[in-house]
Amino acid sequence: MSLETPLHKAQGLGASHSGVGHFWRQRVTAVVLIPLSIWFAISLLGLYGAGEAAVLIFLANPLNAVLMGAFLVISLYHMTLGMQEVILDYVPHPGFKFFLMLCNWGFAFALAAAGVISLLIIIPRS
Amino acid sequence: MAEDPHKPAVRPLSPFLTVYRWPITMATSIIHRATGVGLAGGLLVLTWWLVAAANGPESYDFFVGLAATALGQLVLFGFAWALAYHLVNGIRHLAWDLGYGFAVKTADRTGILVFVLSLLLAAGIFAAAWSGLGGYYQ
Numbered sequence: 001m002s003l004e005t006p007l008h009k010a011q012g013l014g015a016s017h018s019g020v021g022h023f024w025r026q027r028v029t030a031v032v033l034i035p036l037s038i039w040f041a042i043s044l045l046g047l048y049g050a051g052e053a054a055v056l057i058f059l060a061n062p063l064n065a066v067l068m069g070a071f072l073v074i075s076l077y078h079m080t081l082g083m084q085e086v087i088l089d090y091v092p093h094p095g096f097k098f099f100l101m102l103c104n105w106g107f108a109f110a111l112a113a114a115g116v117i118s119l120l121i122i123i124p125r126s
Numbered sequence: 127m128a129e130d131p132h133k134p135a136v137r138p139l140s141p142f143l144t145v146y147r148w149p150i151t152m153a154t155s156i157i158h159r160a161t162g163v164g165l166a167g168g169l170l171v172l173t174w175w176l177v178a179a180a181n182g183p184e185s186y187d188f189f190v191g192l193a194a195t196a197l198g199q200l201v202l203f204g205f206a207w208a209l210a211y212h213l214v215n216g217i218r219h220l221a222w223d224l225g226y227g228f229a230v231k232t233a234d235r236t237g238i239l240v241f242v243l244s245l246l247l248a249a250g251i252f253a254a255a256w257s258g259l260g261g262y263y264q
Contacts, residue, residue, distance in 0.1 A: 048260030052186045058263050082162045111173040118180035
């Protein structure tokens, strides 16, 4: 016998009130990051010792720019999901927890903006 | 006398990391988390590299100058290993999510495999770079 109300059951959000959203986003970003990480490693190895000019030409290539932007932004999203778990596990103080959660998302948004805008600056210049 | 509702009650705490011996699966689990947190620093350095490239030769040379020092190479090797570990162990986690590899022996074996493979990947990348196999996008 279930003690769930029909509404609660239909919403499917469980005791956390957020359902499987966090879990699912973490897995989807993880799967996407597998090929992106391999591309990233191959790219950086290829740029090892290359001068600034070669790096700019590489990053100005539209495919490389999109993949680099995707790697950075999806990694940052995956990071916020993981960091949130770490913060909730280890930080008991509600105020400090709230502060760290804001820092987590602030860090991600700041780096995403800086990285993507840098790519947009590099593309037309090279 | 009523309890102060603003003061959390003193309840027994579940034991933390320090009281357990370290089975391999526990080590792989906590290191997965540690590498994940560490890779946040890696994203900071990656963004720094992109900003430096967009900012001009002075910024870029400063970044490359730091990266080329012994400490810089050590830090980059740390990020390479952390990414390799988080990637390989992440695939192990995804296999678990699909229901595979839960037997204790299997989990122990894949755990050792993750350590070996991640070290080989990171060492392989740096060996390739230092022996001149990298730099093919010049």
